[in-house]
Amino acid sequence: xxxxxxxxxxxxxxxxxxxxxxxxxxxxxxxxxxxxxxxxxxxxxxxxxxxxxxxxxxxxxxxxxxxxxxxxxxxxxxxxxxxxxxxxxxxxxxxxxxxxxxxxxxxxxxxxxxxxxxxxxxxxxxxxxxxxxxxxxxxxxxxxxxxxxxxxxxxxxxxxxxxxxxxxxxxxxxxxxxxxxxxxxxxxxxxxxxxxxxxxxxxxxxxxxxxxxxxxxxxxxxxxxxxxxxxxxxxxxxxxxxxxxxxxxxxxxxxxxxxxxxxxxxxxxxxxxxxxxxxxxxxxxxxxxxxxxxxxxxxxxxxxxxxxxxxxxxxxxxxxxxxxxxxxxxxxxxxxxxxxxxxxxxxxxxxxxxxxxxxxxxxxxxxxxxxxxxxxxxxxxxxxxxxxxxxxxxxxxxxxxxxxxxxxxxxxxxxxxxxxxxxxxxxxxxxxxxxxxxxxxxxxxxxxxxxxxxxxx
Ligand SMILES: *Cc1c(COP(=O)(O)O)cnc(C)c1O
Numbered sequence: 001x002x003x004x005x006x007x008x009x010x011x012x013x014x015x016x017x018x019x020x021x022x023x024x025x026x027x028x029x030x031x032x033x034x035x036x037x038x039x040x041x042x043x044x045x046x047x048x049x050x051x052x053x054x055x056x057x058x059x060x061x062x063x064x065x066x067x068x069x070x071x072x073x074x075x076x077x078x079x080x081x082x083x084x085x086x087x088x089x090x091x092x093x094x095x096x097x098x099x100x101x102x103x104x105x106x107x108x109x110x111x112x113x114x115x116x117x118x119x120x121x122x123x124x125x126x127x128x129x130x131x132x133x134x135x136x137x138x139x140x141x142x143x144x145x146x147x148x149x150x151x152x153x154x155x156x157x158x159x160x161x162x163x164x165x166x167x168x169x170x171x172x173x174x175x176x177x178x179x180x181x182x183x184x185x186x187x188x189x190x191x192x193x194x195x196x197x198x199x200x201x202x203x204x205x206x207x208x209x210x211x212x213x214x215x216x217x218x219x220x221x222x223x224x225x226x227x228x229x230x231x232x233x234x235x236x237x238x239x240x241x242x243x244x245x246x247x248x249x250x251x252x253x254x255x256x257x258x259x260x261x262x263x264x265x266x267x268x269x270x271x272x273x274x275x276x277x278x279x280x281x282x283x284x285x286x287x288x289x290x291x292x293x294x295x296x297x298x299x300x301x302x303x304x305x306x307x308x309x310x311x312x313x314x315x316x317x318x319x320x321x322x323x324x325x326x327x328x329x330x331x332x333x334x335x336x337x338x339x340x341x342x343x344x345x346x347x348x349x350x351x352x353x354x355x356x357x358x359x360x361x362x363x364x365x366x367x368x369x370x371x372x373x374x375x376x377x378x379x380x381x382x383x384x385x386x387x388x389x390x391x392x393x394x395x396x397x398x399x400x401x402x403x404x405x406x407x408x409x410x411x412x413x414x415x416x417x418x419x420x421x422x423x424x425x426x427x428x429x430x431x432x433x434x435x436x437x438x439x440x441x442x443x444x445x446x447x448x449x450x451x452x453x454x455x456x457x
Pocket of ligand 1: 348
């Protein structure tokens with residue numbers, strides 16, 4: 001047993017329920033406001049974009065929500081995912097710490113995003129939706145949703161940020177292989193896209209613009225098309241808890257329990273997925289695991305942002321939520337971890353950070369690539385640049401344990417592989433990457449530009 005490296009579950013161990021942290025969270029949920037009226041949103045407003053079942057999951061307070069059998073059938077194509085003890089990395093570091101990672105890159109699209117893409121496609125199909133619209137930046141979310149839509153017979157329109165569309169042809173072709181239609185955003189298919197192109201024909205696009213286009217198409221479709229989001233929302237975080245529920249069983253197989261859990265955060269979903277089941281154990285069963293969200297110094301919403309009400313998107317079409325934010329008009333620097341370039345954070349993760357139940361750290365870009373390469377050379381998996389933020393923090397923890405001569409049990413989520421990110425690795429290995437520090441004055445300036453939002457009691 002003591003030299004075991006992979007901890008595998010059987011298909012029959014696949015979770016039957018998602019865990020809803022809202023049942024146990026000591027912090028009450030904050031209201032979601034309409035972007036126009038700044039009044040709490042009604043289910044009617046949301047039902048233009050989402051099927052009712054997902055809206056109900058968004059506000060549910062039940063502790064466990066059953067995973068439909070149709071969703072579990074497709075999860076079985078890649079779940080349960082392996083938990084691996086990084087023995088060779090431990091040796092390379094010379095640390096007494098035990099390092100474990102949960103490998104979500106084992107999914108067909110190469111990241112954890114399939115865990116929510118599959119149920120979102122399912123609940124839309126069940127509600128009679130014919131087609132979905134979405135945005136994608138680097139392409140991981142678009143790939144995951146393309147596969148899920150194909151399996152449930154839904155059409156999919158993906159609005160892909162133009163600069164990525166041109167720079168990442170393989171992600172686009174992967175989406176097309178699964179049958180999606182992919183457009184370089186800004187497009188001339190929407191009012192918003194045409195208005196952007198009219199003022200800047202060479203616009204490289206942004207996630208904010210792409211979200212606005214995907215939302216507009218769904219809103220104007222008379223119910224035929226719905227919109228789908230890959231992070232941030234409560235139901236998305238909840239779908240990801242299959243990661244942590246499996247990891248709990250697998251740590252049990254390893255006869256250990258983590259002292260600390262790391263996950264990278266963009267919108268917060270893969271971190272929530274691994275951390276929330278361990279948070280439940282902290283809150284209800286007396287465990288004391290440290291839960292640490294790891295973000296880039298270039299977009300440090302949790303460590304430098306303000307916890308306040310702000311718009312979810314740049315065009316101010318998305319709901320206003322209470323979150324750690326750098327300001328909705330913040331334009332993130334072009335770091336290679338495209339999936340972490342978001343001005344805000346999931347409201348649920350933000351509230352738990354504010355309540356000191358979750359910790360946060362920020363790491364600079366070059367240090368994440370250094371960690372990624374050390375990990376790849378020891379463990380044989382090239383990590384996604386996003387996931388490498390969690391690896392950096394895990395390695396730093398293992399080195400700290402070494403310096404103090406402590407045996408510590410470390411668990412991190414390897415949210416995806418980096419096989420489509422070779423350009424980023426090439427730039428690190430053969431060129432030069434910049435490290436960005438977010439200037440403190442910039443936060444104050446961004447906050448001054450926020451609309452005055454009177455918070456409902
Ligand atoms: C999208 C993505 C992320 C960031 O999104 P979260 O919602 O914060 O998880 C992290 N890792 C990978 C591999 C991704 O594709």
